[in-house]
Amino acid sequence: MERLFQFLKIGINEKIYIKDPESTSLGKRIVEESILLIHEIGFEAFTFKKLGQRIGSNESSIYRYFENKHKLLLYLTSWYWGWLEYKLVFATNSITEPREKLKTALAIVTKEVEVDSNFSHINEVLLSKIVINEYSKSYLTKEVDADNKEGYFVIYKRLVNRLSTMVKEVDPTYKYPSSLASTVLEGSLHQHFLRDHFVSLTDCHEKGDPTEYFTELVFNALNNTPNG
Amino acid sequence: MERLFQFLKIGINEKIYIKDPESTSLGKRIVEESILLIHEIGFEAFTFKKLGQRIGSNESSIYRYFENKHKLLLYLTSWYWGWLEYKLVFATNSITEPREKLKTALAIVTKEVEVDSNFSHINEVLLSKIVINEYSKSYLTKEVDADNKEGYFVIYKRLVNRLSTMVKEVDPTYKYPSSLASTVLEGSLHQHFLRDHFVSLTDCHEKGDPTEYFTELVFNALNNTPNG
DNA sequence: CAAATATAATAGTATTACTATCAAAAAATA
């Protein structure tokens, strides 16, 4: 799995950046260090000036890669969802039994990211924490529809659709496969957040718990049908 | 129901505001018009200066009511959750049968807000849209834990707990009552958002759909147990 | 080695998110 990322590149919509950060070493440092800095101080307090100071580069140089910090966030989160998508596809590809396939997919999508692959400049553990804390901000804006039209959310949408398709394969009569898929993806981020900040609002305290909770939830939703 | 709000006041943590906006007519206009303005231009572009211009008042006067726009958002969303809590308590109070009670609660919590009560200066329809678009931003910050300690989220937490308790009353053996309750509340906002902006990620297109989807989801989760 | 390209340094603008001060208006109270 890890070795794949040595030669595979996550395909991100080219309109998200001005200049491909993967194409230069400065670009890679921008991505690498922005993850650390956003994780440290949060997206609101994060600025290109601070990032420049941190990587010993100039604010204006960063602006040549990304139009603004919102685009950088779209880039980082797209990378994350693309990375998860690869993991999901590779892990489920060979499985033919629909229930087994869905179960594997749910595990990948809901479990905590704990090991950094160490093969790229991107720290997936910290990036997953950024996604938990900041992803919603990338679409809860007045520009969502325009951004969506530009294709800035395609990877995420494709991931939801993959999950949705797997749900349908388990139960073609289920009325809400897309809602279930989007609830799991979004809900999983939310449960992870609650575990860290609002302990009383979740029961997912043990390791592996969000996975178990969502797996039960999904299979029970599909259970009580003729094909369940 | 509506008449109650003529003499009932939603009890909001006094630390959220500097001066109670309910105590003066300027305060009420601040609240009333901030809802319209945030709905129009979004929370990011919203400033106290713009609000001042709109209500023919001064920026500095608004700062005497709220420390900053984040506190104003906490105020508005607390009001919303308090309002929903009242609706939920009044509607379920007299119901003794646990399944019926939970079903009623789920309907209240997941259905679209469509009618403005017209008895207060607060437009609940627009406020509910603000909650859908902006609520996450009130807690996805580096200051969550401090804000939580100050009690800025008590009403929301109490609402999740009320739902969670109702879940337990239907099935005391269910392992994830709080997670289920928080998933429903958060997931409902999310499905409403998807319906407006990411149509392909949801199946809730018909009126009443989020309610039906979540009701099925919850009862199926509780179904397959000895007490279900 | 020359030409092209990328980066750094500096400066500058408009807006935001406030704080401070003081005068005027409105409300409370004696």
Place this chain on the structure above:
DNA sequence: TATTTTTTGATAGTAATACTATTATATTTG
């Protein structure tokens, strides 16, 4: 009703943000 207190409005000012523009200096590439 006069006076005191409180509230609001007007103006000014500061530091930071979110950029853009220009020019000089490196670095890469052909």
